[in-house]
Amino acid sequence: MNAFMKKINSEEMNVKKESLHQFKMEDLYGDEFDFSQLKGKKVMLVNTASKCGLTPQYELLQELxxxxxxxxFVIVGFPANNFGGQEPGTVVEIAAFCKENYGVTFPMMNKISVKGDDMHDLYKFLxxxxxxxxxxSEVAWNFQKYLIDEDGYLVGSKSPRTLPNDAEIIEWIEK
Structure with missing residues (x-):
């Protein structure tokens, strides 16, 4: 192996992965949510929208x-208005919609952008x-799922059309 390749390989070996646990955000109710409180838990992060054809996934997310x-295991939702204006509501409207229509009790963060020039830093990490x-990866649409291990590291992502109760997701949670 030549010196150039050794340098590249050593640089690749020194890449430090970031962790979900480094982030803090505001939730839908205006309270600080520190992701370090999720240490030791597997986490599914999902960008959500109230007026999308995939919105019924809220029910499956809550069941999971x-x-x-x-x-x-915990799910964290991120309302985002990046796709077809399908999350136009205020945080108060979003919270009421989730609670009244789907009984959502998993943590929901404040509305953010999951792509584009104003992408939230957490989604840059993802x-x-x-x-x-x-x-x-690129967030393809509402309800894309990112899977995070107990140490806060990304494991992978699932398509918006992959249902929350998909066998691969259940297997990952249970192992």
Whole structure:
């Protein structure tokens, strides 16, 4: 192996993955949410929207959360208006919609942008391999799912059309 290749390989080995646990955000109710409180839990992060054809996934997300919340698993929702203006509401409207229509009890963050020039820093972490150490990705639509391990590291992502109760997701939670 030549010196140039050794340098590249050593640089790749020294890439420090970031962790979900470094982030703090405001939730839908204006309270600070420190992601370090999720240490030791598997986490599914989902960008959500109230007026999308995939919005009924809220029901499946809540069922999944209810089933596994006592088994070191949590779901965190991120309302975003990036796709077709499908999350136009205020945080108060979003909170009421989620509670009244789907009984959502998993943590919901304040409305953010999940793509584009104003992408929230947490989503930059999720979508850039240089930060998450796993993959580059793009948020394709509402209800894309990112899976995070107990140490806060990205494991992978699932398509918006992959249902929350998909066998691969259940297997990942249970292992």
């Amino acid at each position: 959360f209810d089933t596994y919340k006592d088994k070191n 979508t850039l391999a240089s930060r998450n150490g796993v993959q580059d």
